[in-house]
Amino acid sequence: MRVSRLLTHTMRNNPSEADTPSHRYMLRAGMVMQIASGIYTYLPLAWRSIKKIETIIREEIEMAGGQEVRMPVLQPIELWEETGRKQAFGDTLFSLKDRRGRGMVLAPTHEEVLSQIGKSYVQSYRDMPLIIYQIQTKFRDEPRPRAGLIRAREFDMKDAYSLDVNEKSLDQNYQRMAIAYRNIYRRCGLPAIMVEADSGAIGGKESHEFILPAATGEDTIITCSSCEYAANLEKAVSNYPTLPPSELLLLEEIHTPGVTTISGLEKFLKVDRQQILKSILYMVDKGIVAVVIRGDLEVNDVKLGNVLMAKELRLADSAEIRSAGLIPGFVSPVGMTAIRWVGDNSIKLGQNYVAGGNKADLHFKNINWSRDFTVDQLVDIAEVNESGLCVNCNSPLQSLKGIEVGHIFKLGTFFSEKLAVNFLDQEGKNQPVIMGCYGIGIGRLLAAAIEQNHDEKGIVFPAPIAPYSVHLVGLNLHDEDVINSSDSLYGSLWEDGIECLFDDRIDESAGVKFNDADLMGFPIRVIVSRRTMANGNCEIKFRNGSDSNTVSLTEATAFIKQMLATIN
RNA sequence: CGGGGCGUAGCGCAGCGGUAGCGCGCUUGGUUUGGGACCAAGAGGUCGCCAGUUCAAUCCUGGCCGCCCCGACCA
Structure with missing residues (x-):
């Protein structure tokens, strides 16, 4: 295909409706066109990629x-x-x-x-x-x-x-x-x-x-730094660093005026959040359910929903908490057997916790699992974070953002x-x-x-799914010799089965052509100009490389074939 | 559905009571041609839609529609 004949042209401005790189570049390169929210026409460039995939x-x-x-x-x-x-x-x-x-x-x-x-x-x-x-x-x-x-x-x-x-x-x-x-x-x-x-x-x-x-x-995944373990955050499990066991101390009441958050308790009592038990109230299919988890961890709603086989699940608001007889900010499972409690496994991993006193401005110190409270279900509902350790090999875990491309x-x-x-x-x-x-x-x-393969100038297509393998740029196309040479190179590339887009526009400046080529991002760029023609050459480079090769026009096709062989 | 933002030329934006402008792109002619050239002349707009207020609405008010972003969902 010749750029002069290609349906649509490139855009210099970023369309305001797109702020994700792939969306921006696909619109700017003229690959797709939006018809309504979430509904697109695939234009020729995108469609070529789609067919390859x-x-x-x-x-x-x-x-x-x-x-x-x-x-x-x-x-x-x-x-x-x-x-x-x-x-x-x-x-x-x-x-x-x-x-x-x-x-x-x-x-x-x-x-x-x-x-x-x-x-x-x-x-x-x-x-x-x-x-x-x-x-x-x-x-x-x-x-x-x-x-x-x-x-x-x-x-x-x-x-x-x-x-x-x-x-x-x-x-x-x-x-x-x-x-x-x-x-x-x-x-x-x-x-x-x-x-x-x-x-x-x-x-x-x-x-x-x-x-x-x-x-x-949109997705977060957890991967192990040394073994094969990898899981979606909604599914991931982990070990936690073991804390040294300590003797169980006597339960104490402490006056904590207005201290309703984990960070507040950390400062007020000068304890680490691992020493605190956090209680969270959920509305699950219209009933209230209380959850208790160690203070340094968060509840993963999907895991919780699976455990409860819930259709609908959300945090309870403070009115709902009060009507269950609880005081927001001071809730704990101690003595609160009237409602359903789900405990995360983490609550067993330490001793002498701080937890809510179930009265305004009161907390307990030295709370211990089973001695001072129990739960109806003890399960894994914690969201894994980078402090977790792999359940297979105990190595550190990493978290990573990604796009779900298959299921x-x-x-x-x-x-x-x-x-x-x-x-x-x-x-x-x-x-x-x-x-x-x-x-x-x-x-x-x-x-x-x-999304994964672009830079500040545009797309950098993986070769196997690029709309074309080669972007042939002709410069100084008023010159008959340059036209003839670039045109015949274009023909010989296609004869050898190499898919090539030929920028044959006569009046466009070099800068415009280079920028368009960078934007479309095909793997190989070939330049034929008056300058290269003087010695019967063209220039060949990778989209993502800085080194340019000067190659004689007669050998160009073979040279490009070799380059493609290294990346396909 | 909850929260936020935006609808003015193909794209990006300005204007904000007196019927519309800028940059890019587009057309024609000329000069240019190795990283988004220049000069000149043009074409292009029911100012998202419907009501209301007003002598007068792109601008003010109300409603609707559309689009984008953040949250619950998924390939």
Whole structure:
């Protein structure tokens, strides 16, 4: 393609609606165009990248045994009522009516229809294992679309589903997909990290996310500095540095006028926050639940919600706390058996704690687990932080922001039981199919790649997913010789299968062309100008390198091929 | 849905009672051409929508719609 013919042109100003790097650069480079919140047109440059990502995905999923299908986006709502997911998705589900008034949805994912396929075509244990996949547009009326393609309402996803006769076979398919995922990210040039993940509402067992580290990421993950342990913050567990045990001292009351916070207590009593027990009140599905945790730790709401099997969970306000007979700022489990208490494991890791006195302006000193209080449930609900130690090898943990670019999931029989997707086993008994599902957001993967690979001038594309491999810049194009030479180099690159964008604009200054090339960020830049032409040469450099090579025009194509071989 | 911000030319912004301006981009002509050139002449706007106040509304008031950011959700 020639820049003079390329649809759209670059923007010099940052569009005000974008403040995430990938969103900004994709708009400025003319890759995408917004139509409504979370809804985008892919322009030619983005679409070329998308197609490359899709090709890599198809190759790897096929290698793992996947078979491609194409399921409808438009689906009858009854299917979603049967599985209860109409409720589960709630307002996120785009729904509409057909001319006869029949309820329809624009599918946010495809387990229901996939199950219909399973129902019709899987009858015997001999029909499995299976991996079925598609690349299809999904619709989710997100509460808040954000950051361009990172979180859109209409987006393309590769979704795969495994069907197996038993857990062991599911494990094998799951493993195959995990390997395929690792290959996909590696081939896209993206170092995604596989982490243990929360399995969410659909009571699945095992689940992993693939996270691409990026400052603007929505997710936080915890990784071990020395072993393979890695988990989403919502799932992560850790050990804590052990405190030296001390003798249990006698419980004391202390007058603490107006001291209602952990930091306040630290200063007032000159104790470390590890010596304090923190009590927090939650409203859980309209009932109050009290939580107690060591003062240096925070409660992770997702972990707490999972323990309580809660649908809705939020902090209680001070009126709700008072109406439960508690005084905000002075709450503790000591003598407070009337309400439900959930304790974090950390409360057993020390002795002689400071805790609320359950009266205004009063705290207790030397509180000890079991002697002075108990809880209804003692569980792990602490949010892991960098002071934690790895549960596998006791090494320090690190926390890291990233973008979720893939999620794999053991579904079990959630759908097969609801939709009666059964098969006959070897004994002739009817069994529900064991399912798994595996997703990659394609547009998000592109955005995440840019999020991770850019500088102050623009995108720095990983070679395998760049719209073009080579950005050929012609300068001094009033000169017939330069036109002819750059034009023939352009032709010979394509003849050798090297995808090239040719900046053939005659009236644009060199600076404009260089800046546009930096913005679009293809891996290799080639310059042909009157100056290089004097010796029959061109200049070749990497987008992200400063060294420029002077190469004769006749050898340029071979030279570029070699360069590409080093980065693809 | 809660909190915050913003809707004026393709993009970025100014104007704030008297019907609109700047920079970039765009068009034409000319001079330029190795890191966002210059001169000249142009094109381009129901000032988000609907009511109200006023002799007069882009500007004031109210409502609605849209977009962005922070929180609960996810590929």
